[in-house]
Structure formats: structure tokens, C-alpha cells
Amino acid sequence: MEAVQNFMELSQQVVGFIYPNEIEIHWSILIVVYPYITGLVAGAFILASLVKVFNVKELQPTYRLALLTALAFLLIAPLPLQLHLGRPERSYEMFMTPNLTSAMAMFGFVYLWYLMSVLLLEIWFEYRRDMIVWSGEATGLKKWTLKVLSLFSTDISEKAVAFDKKTVKVITVIGIPSAFLLHGYVGFIFGSIKANPWWSSVMMPVVFLFSAIVSGIAIVMLLYMIIMPLRGGKIDMKCLDKVASFLFYAVIVDFSIEVLDFIHRLYESEESIKILSQLVTTKLFMSLVVLQILLGMLLPLGIMVVIKVFKLQEELRRLLYFVCAVLIQMGIFSTRWNVVIGGQLFSKSFRGLTTYKMELMGIEGFLVALTLLILPFVILSILIKLLPPWKREELAGN
Amino acid sequence: MKGFLNKLPEQAIRVIVVFLVLAAGVFVIRQFIIPPEMKEPTLQKLSSMEREADKEVKYAGAQACGPCHEKQHDIKKTGYHRDLSCESCHGAAQKHADNPTDVKPTSPQKRDYCSYCHTYNSSRPTGFPQINPDTHNPRKPCITCHDPHNPKPPQTPRSCTACHAQIERTKAASYHALLGCTVCHSTPEKHKLSPRTVTPTKPDTREFCGKCHDKASPGKGVPAVDMNAHGEKYVCWQCHYPHMLGGI
Numbered sequence: 001m002e003a004v005q006n007f008m009e010l011s012q013q014v015v016g017f018i019y020p021n022e023i024e025i026h027w028s029i030l031i032v033v034y035p036y037i038t039g040l041v042a043g044a045f046i047l048a049s050l051v052k053v054f055n056v057k058e059l060q061p062t063y064r065l066a067l068l069t070a071l072a073f074l075l076i077a078p079l080p081l082q083l084h085l086g087r088p089e090r091s092y093e094m095f096m097t098p099n100l101t102s103a104m105a106m107f108g109f110v111y112l113w114y115l116m117s118v119l120l121l122e123i124w125f126e127y128r129r130d131m132i133v134w135s136g137e138a139t140g141l142k143k144w145t146l147k148v149l150s151l152f153s154t155d156i157s158e159k160a161v162a163f164d165k166k167t168v169k170v171i172t173v174i175g176i177p178s179a180f181l182l183h184g185y186v187g188f189i190f191g192s193i194k195a196n197p198w199w200s201s202v203m204m205p206v207v208f209l210f211s212a213i214v215s216g217i218a219i220v221m222l223l224y225m226i227i228m229p230l231r232g233g234k235i236d237m238k239c240l241d242k243v244a245s246f247l248f249y250a251v252i253v254d255f256s257i258e259v260l261d262f263i264h265r266l267y268e269s270e271e272s273i274k275i276l277s278q279l280v281t282t283k284l285f286m287s288l289v290v291l292q293i294l295l296g297m298l299l300p301l302g303i304m305v306v307i308k309v310f311k312l313q314e315e316l317r318r319l320l321y322f323v324c325a326v327l328i329q330m331g332i333f334s335t336r337w338n339v340v341i342g343g344q345l346f347s348k349s350f351r352g353l354t355t356y357k358m359e360l361m362g363i364e365g366f367l368v369a370l371t372l373l374i375l376p377f378v379i380l381s382i383l384i385k386l387l388p389p390w391k392r393e394e395l396a397g398n
Numbered sequence: 399m400k401g402f403l404n405k406l407p408e409q410a411i412r413v414i415v416v417f418l419v420l421a422a423g424v425f426v427i428r429q430f431i432i433p434p435e436m437k438e439p440t441l442q443k444l445s446s447m448e449r450e451a452d453k454e455v456k457y458a459g460a461q462a463c464g465p466c467h468e469k470q471h472d473i474k475k476t477g478y479h480r481d482l483s484c485e486s487c488h489g490a491a492q493k494h495a496d497n498p499t500d501v502k503p504t505s506p507q508k509r510d511y512c513s514y515c516h517t518y519n520s521s522r523p524t525g526f527p528q529i530n531p532d533t534h535n536p537r538k539p540c541i542t543c544h545d546p547h548n549p550k551p552p553q554t555p556r557s558c559t560a561c562h563a564q565i566e567r568t569k570a571a572s573y574h575a576l577l578g579c580t581v582c583h584s585t586p587e588k589h590k591l592s593p594r595t596v597t598p599t600k601p602d603t604r605e606f607c608g609k610c611h612d613k614a615s616p617g618k619g620v621p622a623v624d625m626n627a628h629g630e631k632y633v634c635w636q637c638h639y640p641h642m643l644g645g646i
Contacts, residue, residue: 097428151413151416167410
């Protein structure tokens, strides 16, 4: 009965002609959360790799934080999909009986590769020496957790530590294409859906990738600015400025690619262009034009230009960086929303639009999505407790 | 080999062991726990084909009834219901075809069954015979007047509404409400009997509308336009759909 009522309500929101199976949207807010989270993972990792591979010394204070952030979000990334599909306990079968012809099934392997062979390994080698030292200092449960995590390894000779360092570097080099793959793949899955003109575009993986880098850098910047003072440290302005300037360039690249995609579509003017422009000017006006482009991109870009041109003082700069990073997060979340929800709002007949009505309580609802967005931060706080990203000397401000 | 292993630092060996254990786990699950047909797509296909083939056959098909029910088959063949299969009304009848004396199919004698297809609904195609069951000879079963196997109406429909109800309704609310359909469509009587083979005419030039709307020779009380300038070269109904003039 409720379903029928829900359907009747939706059908009154429909504009123009739409096929019966298009009235209700099936990829819900959970599918919005999923590319948002994987994007943060890939972006945070790229920031970390700037330190190890490209030797950007100023960014050192964010290195470990970026790795832990990536891990915390990566652990949650499959959850929205599993909740959406149901039967999460069967998901391991994807690895046991690989289906080589399904792009979605193969994504499981991309995920697994990234988790096991890149992120966990890199974090393990990075922290191994510290874990051994800390487990010597700690007592009780923490001691044992650290011991297990370090796989009972004990060698902290100079030679062993040098080996760790070298391995971390190698893994990071492999990790960069892997991170590209991870998020490019999410874009690929959307971009390869021929029947949907809003998605079907070779630009999709690239657009996804750069928006991922933008959101990842911004989230690490935010976390750095929040956590550092909480742990009694001082924010390193040199580092923050550097992060911000990388963020600035990433936003510019992301913006130009999206504009390119847009112009390309306009010029090509395929038969879908009418309905897509109607989509953008009506149903997606708020989330695309206002939130994503104006507030999520142009405003932060403007603010960062002002910061660069007027050489503002430290206090003000910090405040503005914070505002920028928050705006960018919101903007990128809207980007994901506009791709996932936007792509389902118009009819394949190109003659009508429907509406998405978000549930509040259900498994595909707002509360679940919110929980999924909060969970990574809970995991991150545990990770930071266990594996502090900064040593005491660093916190003291040196 | 031995030398190489010795050269590896101990932590690397630990990591390798962890990965080997995981790989062994996968191997064991794949080898001993997962049933073979889940791993082999051809086996999967085979078993689902078997599963489908094992299903009971319920419908005999459109060709099956003719040999035993020649009478119904022959009259239906030429009637309006020629495209309907027997089982769309009589239900699945494979069992009856196998064993005609013991199993009898049902026959839908009530009005509501015919109404599934014939109740007025604007999404049905132009000309599909539709009625309003509340007003069309209410309460009597349809089959008292229409033979289900050859549903020729007992008399030729008088008005176009019988089959063009949608157009009739919108026209009734338009500026042309007072014009009969035949003013614009000269309709042969045969159209009402075999609508698909004999079709009425449709206006095909601007001048057709100009007969009444030309400024040069305006009809009485008819709004007039300059035929040379108004609407450029387009036919009038590209802008004014004649059955529905609510807008312009």
C-alpha cells in the first residue's frame, strides 16, 4: 500500500512523458555516497604520494594523516554498495568466482588490489618501526594490538628501516596508477553506459579522477586543520599553504575538464541535448549550477585567488582555507549527486523528467547515508589513537 | 634461492607469509567449498536450461486448438478478434488439449473480462474500439450482443466516438466544438466497418482552413487571418492542432 501511495505521489511530479519503469529512481543516495567516498580515498592517496614520490618536503606533516584517511574511507567504500544490493554476506563470492565480462564485478578486484597491495602494505611498512617501538612502551591491550599489527616483527636495525623506506617508495609509485585506476574505474562504470547520454562519455573517468583529487586534498586539509589543534599541535602554515596551492591547481584542472565536457556536449548537440538542458535548468539547477559550480568551484577559486594576491595574514588565511575546503566538499558531493541522481531523472524517451524523493529511515534513506559518511571519521579516530600520525616532537612544533 | 631468502629482511618474509596464507584460503574455498557449477559458466547455463525445460508446459499455443474446434477457429479467423490467441480468453489450456474430456478450460462470460481491453483509456492507439462500460448497454453480458469469436457490432456505430473517444472529448472543449468531424474529414461509411483499409481524408493544405478563416472572404463570426502572412509557409496545424485549440 505504501509503495503504491509513494508511486502515486511521484507520478504527480513527473513532467512530460516518461516510461513507467523510470518514474521511481533506483540508484539512490547510497550510490551517491559511494563514488564520493572512493573519490576521497584516491585523492588523499595522491596527496600522500606527493611527499614520497615527488619529494614535496613541505607536505610531510600531512603524509601519514593522508594515508590513514585513505584507509578509513576505503574500508567503508564498499558498504553503500552492499547495503544497496542486499546480502552483503555473499559479496566474497565475487572474488571466488570472477566474472571477467562484468565491469562491476571486476571492480571488486581493483578494490582488493588497492586495499591489500597498496594501502595496507604502504601503511604497514611506514609504521612498522614505530609500531615495534610503541609496543615496547605500551601495556595491556594496546601492546598486543600493536604486536599483532606489526606481525610480531622485531627488527629495527638501520638496514631493516632502510628497506622499509625503499619499499614504501616503490609501493607509492605503484600506488599512483592504482589510485587513478580505482577512481577512474568508478567513472568508467558510469561512462560506459551507452543508453544514458548524461553518463555515456569518455571524459567520465577523467572528470571523476580530478574531482577525486580535489575532494581528497580538501578533506585532508580540513582534517589537518581540525585534528592538529585537538592533539595540542600547531598548524604548520608552510604546509597548509602548499596543500592549498595544490588544491588550487587541482580545482582549476577539474573545472576546465568539466567545462570542456560541457562545451563538447553543447557543440555535439545530440538528440538528447534538449532534455539535458531542461534537466540542468530545472531539476538540477540548485545542485548543479548553484551548489556544484558557483559555491563548490568558482567561489573557492575566487577566495584562493584573493589569498594569493593579497598575501593575507595567517589567522585570516586559515579561516578562508577552512571555508574553501568545506565549500569544495559540498561541491564535490553535489557533483556525485548530479551524476548519479541526475542521470536517472530524465526519460530515455528524452521527453520527460521525474523526481527523486529521498527516504528518511529506510535502508536506502538519508539516515543510513549519513551514518556511512560519519563512519569513516570514527574509524579514522581509532586509527589515529593507535597509529598517531605525528610524533610528540612534531606536535611541539618542529 | 637459499641465499636470496636469507637476504630478504625478516619483515618482508612476514608479509609474504600473510599473503600466502590468504592465497591458500582462497584456493581452499574455491577448490572444496564452492560447487563446480558456480565456477563454470557453461555448466551454469546447462543447469538453468534444464531447470527451464523441466517447467510444466501450461499454454498449448495459438495453433493447437484449431484442429478440434474448427468452427470457432474459422469464424475467428476473419473477425475483429483474429489477432487474439484462444488462450488469452480461455486461459492456459495445455492440460485440456492433452485430455479434452476431463479438463475443461474456463470461458470468460462476465462483462469485466472484455473491459480489460475495451475500457476507454487515452493511452490506447487511435481507432482502437473502446467503450465506457458504465454507459455502454450496462449490466448485460457483452456476449449477448457480441459473439466473442467474431465481435461484429450488431449495427454499424453511428458516431466516431466509438473508436475516437479521445479526439471527440478534446474537440468538444475546443473552438471547433460545433464543427462535425466530417466537415474536415470526409468519411466513407465503410471506414466504420473496416477502419484500417478504408480511411477518411485529412486536411492537407493551408487553403483548407482558409475556406473559413481567410481575411479576404471571412465566414460569418469566424475569426480571420491574412493567409499570405499568417504562419508563414507552415501548415496551420503545426501551430493550431485542430482538435485541441485550448492554447492558441
